[in-house]
Amino acid sequence: MATQYGISGTTAKGIAASVERGVAEGVLGPGAALPPVRRLADELGVSPGTVATAYKELRGRGIVVTRGRGGTVVASAPAVASRRPPKVPPGLRDLAGGHPDPGLLPGLVPPSRLAPGARSHRSTPRLARLEEVVRDWLRPDGVPVDHVTFAHGALDLIGRLLSVELRPGDAVAMEDPGYHHLLDLVTALGLRSVPVTVDDEGMRPDALHGALRAGVRAVVCSPRAQNPYGGCFSAERRDALREALEEQPDVLVVENDHASAVTEAPLRTLTGGGLTRWVHVRTVSKFLGADLRWAAAACDATTLARHDGRLLLTSGWVSHLLQDAVYGLLTDEATRALVSRARETYALRRTALLRELGARDFEAHGVSGMNVWVPVADESAVVNGLRSYGWWVAAGARFRLSSGPGVRISVAELEPADAARLASDFAAVLGESEATYGG
Template sequence: MATQYEIIGASAKGIAASVEQGVVEGALAPGTALPPVRRLAERLSVSPGTVATAYKELRRRGIVVTHGRGGTVVAPTPAVASRRPPPVPERVRDLAGGHPDAAFLPALLPTARLSPGVRSHRAQPRLAGLEDLARAWYERDGVPAEHLTFAHGALDCVARLLSVELRPGDAVAMEDPGYHHLLDLVPALGLRTVPVAVDEEGIRPDALRAALRSGARALICSPRGQNPYGGWFSAGRRDALLGVLGEAASEVLVIEDDHVADVAGVPLHSLTTGGLARWAQVRTVSKHLGTDLRWGALACDRTTLARHDGRMVLTSGWVSHVLQETVARLVTDPETQGLVAAARSAYARRREALLAELSARGVAAHGASGMNVWVPV
């Protein structure tokens, strides 16, 4: 229970603001238990309903979570505070970040001019040359690319898709274990997460079926290079999952995050090829071209494209054309493509070597694709 920070307020808005301030200042750390509703109501001389309304608003905004009889606690990563990785001791290598090896990242190829000149960015948000390259990138792996757009990376894209498709309180089926930033993002949008167990072939059909029956309106998954378990969809697993999705009573938006498309080291068996009504696949270049290149491509159905771009026009408007030109030059540079091929082989060798060494020491780790190895602790 919070004993070092005193929550104040005479209204639901005031109480919520006081808790938020404590979280921002660090006085209410993640996991800190808030006072029970009735106890705080008595101390503040307000009705229990007022405190309950404040806590509900804080939950909606991803600042606190409620664990039934376990009470209300500050969220592991509150939406008003950013997560900072713990310091790494000397002589210890941090393997948790998921960053690419800098030795395989190309030197940036700057555009000819700092600004590409005057053009109507809203009328032409995507450079035609990069759009053609992105379409070929998807079609190489059999992903339908008739409807395609750009975003500022995978999380930016997923956040926009969920915000236009779902409403606070809706449920999203998510991999368990899953990518921690996505697990933080969904409750920050006021949505509920429904865990879906994974194995080395990705999400399990029985777990997906249970999530859909519980009311999940969207599914976020990785077809390969799953973070952190390292699984990837086999053709059989893909077909089984499509069968489960076909059983769903209501339309489900399926979002695939193929973030390691060029260095996963395994072929793609995508749900997007299964004739789904609502689907999207987002790809980024941060793992094979550079972590600071915040550019992503999105292939999707016609409705999803319209909703995504409609919201984007009202916010950032477009992805920087300078950034687009930089990406286009890199993906057409032969030397860069050689580095990407070397990275793909090296990551596979390193993953297999680590798994072998762990197994020799009696540690049953997992990892079948991409840059991740899951070690139970």
């Protein structure tokens, strides 16, 4: 409880810093209640307005949330904490990280095309030749390409858009289970996540309708390779979601196609229909390497102006050296062949594990992408049990908002020959208690 931690300070900033320190040190855990404004003001000898300002600052940074009559409490994933996974114990096979196979990534060679000297980065922030490559990349998938922009990765772009479009306290519809860094980002911006259940076809329309009725200002979704569940929009699901969203023209729709080039599933994009506010985001981390902090996006004209306007005031532009490196790789025939091989390899590895788990009557999900989600009743029992067999998988807690427990298994480096052993070890961990620990 908050009474076990002595909040101090005589100014709003001092009080906020004291609370944040308690959260960072773990003394104030998720859900811990802070004292009512007037009571804390009396204890500290300050005005209620000073405490109210401190709480407002903490809410704006996503450290606390207000629950009406429930008072002010520490957020479930406060911005000073993290859902980052624990370090992989020595000697274990890492199937938790979600990283691509290094053997399927191209070598990164610094570009040499750019001559030294001053260039007009702000007036021409994007290389024209890379813009055309991006348009050629997106157009065949039905994404409108009239307006494109670049960013330093998908999280950078999504975070910038949400901070421009929304205000602290606004609600965002988020996939559940969903990508943990995005869940943390929403909290860090002082926004509220409204969970939207997913299945093998992505967001469920009934759950999205519920989120829209709750007044969300933005929707963040993955059209394929959904992380961690692996869902992929069918044509019917895409149409149902688009129909729901077209009834809310002021809601910003963020489509995160994070594993595009290495996902064998087709893209069925929400864009290109009757949406008013939308952005389709693609990054290259999964097939060119995480060190290339670059993402491309297509969007409507208003979203472009707001994103680029804020970018201009912060980093200004994405490095032309980085853009040139991305251009060189995206147009290189050898790299394209390697990406094609990676796409086939990841599909083979994922389907091999699904087949082995299915043969042992385990429920598992992963129709696309680089991960397999296995529902379980006790995440810790499964994670620790597999650890004893030399495997390290991800507990599902950091991916979930209100959905049921599970574990995420990343298959990028799991050879088909190893899938049978992992599935067998999974069965051994569950033993005769499948009804308790399994799906």
